[in-house]
Amino acid sequence: MPSFQTEFDRLRATAVWRSIFRSGVGDSNLHNAQAVQQNVFLHLFSVKVRSRVLDFSPTWYLGAFTLVTFLILVATGILLMFYYHPSAPQAYADMKDLQFVVSSGVFLRNLHRWSAHAMVFLVFAHMFKVFYRGAYRPPRQFNWVIGVFLLLITLLLSYTGYLLPWDQLAFWAVTVGSNIAKAVPLMGDRIRFLMLGGHEVNANALLRFYVLHCVILPLAAILLIAVHFWRIRKDGGLYVPERKEP
């Protein structure tokens, strides 16, 4: 009787499989390295790492947890978009429908909301961890800068998402936030006008924030996350201080 292993190996030897996964059958060092290096997603990461790097203590896995919250936000966000019209006053009704009418709607909405809070917290925790361990120092200084931009994108995603429920909290938070932007010298009024697409927080502002929240900022985040991960490999892997000899 053919075992699962031999059947799987036969599948991996077929022309179709080989055309997708070029490294082929085998579990030599070379094969394992090629499996990582020849995959478009995995090639961002190192082929080999020190086992010490994978311990809990160097990183507390904060960056990885941040990625997990981001993936949850993308998945739940896309699902929420199927029931949400970015128009006033329909947006508020859609949000309430998601809470009370749509099957699993309240679960998805709450998951999106709590993950958003968790992501902001985790991004800050990740930053503090990197800072206090000194992992921002050369040669990793460029990746620190990428991280600062990712922090800004996270905060902007949080801020633009805040308007979308179109309730009183959202309206006044964005009124206050856009008036803070107005305090920029000389061009503050223009910045607020471009941000809101008008002089007041209304349907134009809702649509602008929606496009920023669902398209532009996530794409920017994905781009910078890819660079962030790739730079970890290029900068010599995750930072682990030399082990002190006793």
Add this chain to the structure above:
Amino acid sequence: MSDANKALPAQPGAKDGDDCVDCSRRKFFSQLGMGSLVVAGAGAGLFTYEYFSPNVLFEASPVVKAGRPDQFAANSVTLDPQTGIYVVNSEKGFYALGAICTHLGCLTAWKPDLDRIACPCHGSQFNREGVKIAGPAPQPLPWLEVTLSDDGYLMVDRSNILNAPKYIKV
């Protein structure tokens, strides 16, 4: 400069740092190319800015029909939350204040028991002349132009901020 040009013997009369035959022509075209990229980039930036600036807005008119003078009791402060204005019927006459807090734009509310206008967001307080009494607001509430229409309504122009108090006697 490419290696092919470097391999050529130096031309008589070539200037220092000018070690290729047709440098000036190549330089001209590369500068022309870079220049056109800069112009195209600036144009794209301008188009983007123009595109994101709406030319027509469906926002409420700044001129508000606030009501008939006899609708406002003597010594009263009346908020219209829809338009964000106070109509004050004082002993000196009618005047109007903007109800949007000068701190960060929240809608203020009239508190008759305190005899003050108060902002719910960050605690700014104003008296009924719009003068700040407490809180972070950097400016007093603006006085708005009030006129009496031909058919006897108080009209408030929210875009016309007065520099000095002006009262409308009816």
